[in-house]
Amino acid sequence: MTIRIALIDDQELFRAGIAMVVSSQPDLEVVGQADDGADAVSVVREHNPDLVLMDVRMPRLDGVAATRELVTALGDRAPKVLILTTFDLDEAAADAIDAGASGFILKDTQPELLLATIRAVAQGTQVVAAGATKALFERFRSRRTDAPGDEFGRLTAREREILLQAAKGLSNNEIAAAEYLSEATVKTHISRILTKLGLRDRVQLVVYAYEHGLI
Structure with missing residues (x-):
């Protein structure tokens, strides 16, 4: 492609x-x-x-x-x-x-x-x-807001773990190794996380994590 x-x-x-x-x-x-x-x-x-x-x-x-x-x-x-x-x-x-x-x-x-x-x-x-x-x-953490809202509560426990790993800058392959998952499964989780949180991409995911004090 x-x-x-x-x-x-x-x-x-x-x-x-x-x-x-x-x-x-x-x-x-x-x-x-x-x-x-x-x-x-x-x-x-x-x-x-x-x-x-x-x-x-x-x-x-x-x-x-x-x-x-x-x-x-x-x-x-x-x-x-x-x-x-x-x-x-x-x-x-x-x-x-x-x-x-x-x-x-x-x-x-x-x-x-x-x-x-x-x-x-x-x-x-x-x-x-x-x-x-x-x-x-x-820089984004310096303007940290309150704890995340209801949208964060829609994430499963596994999705929250993967969100934190992605927010630290880990690639899909690195997350897969850390969580004992396939890379395809990690990609699916990331996609669902972005949808549930209303985010465009992984960069916005990292900003979200820093702004809400998750890391």
Whole structure:
């Protein structure tokens, strides 16, 4: 299955380089490009990508606002958003995750890591952040709210265990080994957890866990 990708970045040369790297892979395809976040929704509507590579800083509409606009306009049909940032722990990138992005990665990362990150985010199998996962989610923990509501009570005991493992950043394979389950069973549990909690993806699951003091 080919992963369809849209590139949103105001640097034409950078976009060309990323497009070249991505298009070299048989399972990845660049289907649309734009030089500003203001065009993100129209590009997504026209090309229907699975994932958007989004620059966090752009002149008219930045990546945070563009991500929020995508999620608001398209809801469950919105593609995954992977934020491209220059700094390891970028407040704007953290804001983008809060707005609905599925992760962020450094612009100068090695091509192999970029490609692996694109695949991971598209598959929704792990939390991806630019080497600063713990520091990033400490930010969300700092604004911790009350204990989780009734939605948390709908989780089974096993689902709560898996939620905590996923919130610590463990992959499906690692959770499967820890809980003595198959990876397919873990994927099913994760899907049910997201549905019951009304969350879009694993990144939002981690934010939920930190905000409600579960870890």
